[in-house]
Amino acid sequence: MGRIIAIMNQKGGVGKTTTTVNLGFALALAGKKVTLLDMDPQNHVAISLGLENGQGGLDRILLEGDGLDEHLIVVRDNLKMISAGDNLADFETVTVGGASRGKALKRAIASSSLMADDFVLIDCPPSSGLLCINAMFAADELVIPVSGDYLSLQGLSRMMQILKRAETVLGHRIRVWIVSTRMQLNRKLTEQVRLKILKYFPGRVLTTMIRENVALAECPSFGKSIFDYKDKSAGAEDYQSLAQDLLSGRTS
Numbered sequence: 723m724g725r726i727i728a729i730m731n732q733k734g735g736v737g738k739t740t741t742t743v744n745l746g747f748a749l750a751l752a753g754k755k756v757t758l759l760d761m762d763p764q765n766h767v768a769i770s771l772g773l774e775n776g777q778g779g780l781d782r783i784l785l786e787g788d789g790l791d792e793h794l795i796v797v798r799d800n801l802k803m804i805s806a807g808d809n810l811a812d813f814e815t816v817t818v819g820g821a822s823r824g825k826a827l828k829r830a831i832a833s834s835s836l837m838a839d840d841f842v843l844i845d846c847p848p849s850s851g852l853l854c855i856n857a858m859f860a861a862d863e864l865v866i867p868v869s870g871d872y873l874s875l876q877g878l879s880r881m882m883q884i885l886k887r888a889e890t891v892l893g894h895r896i897r898v899w900i901v902s903t904r905m906q907l908n909r910k911l912t913e914q915v916r917l918k919i920l921k922y923f924p925g926r927v928l929t930t931m932i933r934e935n936v937a938l939a940e941c942p943s944f945g946k947s948i949f950d951y952k953d954k955s956a957g958a959e960d961y962q963s964l965a966q967d968l969l970s971g972r973t974s
């Protein structure tokens with residue numbers, strides 16, 4: 723069994739989807755077998771890759787009990803994905819199943835071909851509801867993107883509280899990695915935020931900082947990863963380096 727990683731922060735717009743897609747591509751290009759799961763009803767992973775969402779995906783898996791393998795879409799060599807589907811938001815309000823509805827995704831992964839992958843990356847919505855709980859329970863590791871602004875730090879401390887509660891329920895630790903995203907390195911505030919997270923989370927902050935880069939903002943509109951859109955950009959360089967951090971556990 724490989725590494726199952728949820729990309730999570732309840733704050734919106736910090737770079738969760740950008741990180742899921744481009745980190746996933748970088749790992750696939752490094753020869754790893756990767757599957758991306760779009761746990762966000764906004765369907766941003768499929769949209770970013772220029773794929774159709776019409777056939778259903780995690781909505782049918784979580785709401786109707788379909789198997790994960792029925793909904794796998796091949797993106798390129800070593801890389802597959804499962805889209806959110808049109809009705810995934812309905813899962814947030816499911817009340818049947820009691821506490822076990824938090825483990826629906828974990829169960830689905832355990833009985834699927836994803837167990838043979840090197841990496842499963844789960845793109846989470848900007849919330850802390852049932853979809854995120856499922857992602858957290860399914861994952862052994864979290865990647866928390868934190869952008870270089872003050873409110874992003876607030877999102878991080880909220881995330882750590884949610885994590886603590888989840889670990890109590892699960893009875894085991896979840897490894898946390900923090901990644902600095904959307905960094906404007908000429909800004910004082912950006913540097914202050916980085917120093918704060920390094921101070922409070924020693925050994926947890928991945929070394930690579932993802933710079934604010936216009937090509938990263940543009941590539942979803944072309945339905946391409948940064949590697950297919952502009953492979954010589956700062957964005958491509960940063961996500962390739964981030965993949966190496968994750969493979970070797972390199973932190974600052």
Ligand SMILES: Nc1ncnc2c1ncn2[C@@H]1O[C@H](COP(=O)(O)OP(=O)(O)OP(=O)(O)O)[C@@H](O)[C@H]1O
Pocket residue numbers: 733734735736737738739740741762766846847848903904905932933934935936938939940942
């Ligand atoms: N490093 C970057 N440089 C430039 N633009 C970026 C960068 N990272 C993300 N963006 C842009 O910022 C916006 C938010 O990024 P993204 O969608 O990845 O965040 P998110 O955390 O997934 O958002 P949500 O909470 O809505 O799911 C997008 O328009 C994206 O293209």
Ligand SMILES: [Mg+2]
Pocket residue numbers: 738739740762766845846847
């Ligand atoms: Mg997103």
